[in-house]
Amino acid sequence: MFKVSDATGGYGKTVIIHDVSLNVWEGEIVALLGRNGVGKSTLMKYMTAIIPAKKGKVEIAGRPAPNTTFGRARVGLGYVPQGRFVFPRMSVIENIAVAAATNGKNATMAVEEALEEFPLLRPKATALAGGLSGGQQQVLALARALAADPCILLLDEPTEGVQPSIIDEIAGTLLRINKERGISMLVAEQDLDFCLSIAERAYVMERGTIRLETDRESLRKDKALQQELLGV
Numbered sequence: 001m002f003k004v005s006d007a008t009g010g011y012g013k014t015v016i017i018h019d020v021s022l023n024v025w026e027g028e029i030v031a032l033l034g035r036n037g038v039g040k041s042t043l044m045k046y047m048t049a050i051i052p053a054k055k056g057k058v059e060i061a062g063r064p065a066p067n068t069t070f071g072r073a074r075v076g077l078g079y080v081p082q083g084r085f086v087f088p089r090m091s092v093i094e095n096i097a098v099a100a101a102t103n104g105k106n107a108t109m110a111v112e113e114a115l116e117e118f119p120l121l122r123p124k125a126t127a128l129a130g131g132l133s134g135g136q137q138q139v140l141a142l143a144r145a146l147a148a149d150p151c152i153l154l155l156d157e158p159t160e161g162v163q164p165s166i167i168d169e170i171a172g173t174l175l176r177i178n179k180e181r182g183i184s185m186l187v188a189e190q191d192l193d194f195c196l197s198i199a200e201r202a203y204v205m206e207r208g209t210i211r212l213e214t215d216r217e218s219l220r221k222d223k224a225l226q227q228e229l230l231g232v
């Protein structure tokens with residue numbers, strides 16, 4: 001299980017997230033919902049140790065998480081950041097190879113597995129990542145995270161800047177990876193339909209805290225909640 005307890009942190013002296021606790025069971029896909037600016041990305045940066053913790057703790061696969069971002073990646077925490085952050089001047093292959101090598105995996109094998117798993121990357125294998133479309137970059141960012149063989153994957157707004165036809169493809173891909181590889185996922189999103197199509201459970205954030213935990217069916221039915229907390 002992936003577990004966060006009393007997460008409190010932010011930027012410099014400004015505290016953005018307060019006492020956030022949540023968990024993702026093995027093999028589960030969980031959504032992290034909330035309007036713009038409620039702190040979803042900040043919480044993910046806390047989980048990955050990109051920002052320091054003022055309070056709270058993170059457990060990965062039932063053990064206390066290492067203190068550094070690199071250490072957490074090494075014990076199976078994968079992260080696809082908002083905006084994707086692929087290396088734009090490197091080719092698709094190089095992006096995947098670097099991620100694999102950094103995590104002590106065989107780069108050649110990781111590249112071949114990724115091209116097998118994501119056929120849309122194959123014709124672009126030697127193209128510079130910066131020249132790919134938003135959707136292609138999102139798939140590359142996902143392939144790169146998977147090259148490190150994570151047990152839990154944090155995805156920050158995977159639908160942002162991606163055209164609708166590719167959004168469905170990304171949803172299908174995440175479900176397939178979850179099923180075939182058993183990788184748990186926490187997906188921060190504003191796109192409710194996307195989340196309802198992949199996640200069975202959701203946490204909804206408001207002003208830096210978890211306002212409620214709910215399941216897919218309750219969320220789908222509760223139009224008042226959708227309007228109040230998500231503005232949809």
Ligand SMILES: Nc1ncnc2c1ncn2[C@@H]1O[C@H](COP(=O)(O)OP(=O)(O)OP(=O)(O)O)[C@@H](O)[C@H]1O
Nearest residue numbers: 011016034035036037038039040041042043082190
């Ligand atoms: N690097 C930063 N330095 C200072 N404040 C920041 C920084 N990044 C974000 N914030 C602030 O933290 C708050 C939460 O932002 P965050 O990006 O975590 O929200 P979010 O829910 O992920 O929203 P979005 O959907 O827009 O990404 C906002 O008020 C934002 O202005």
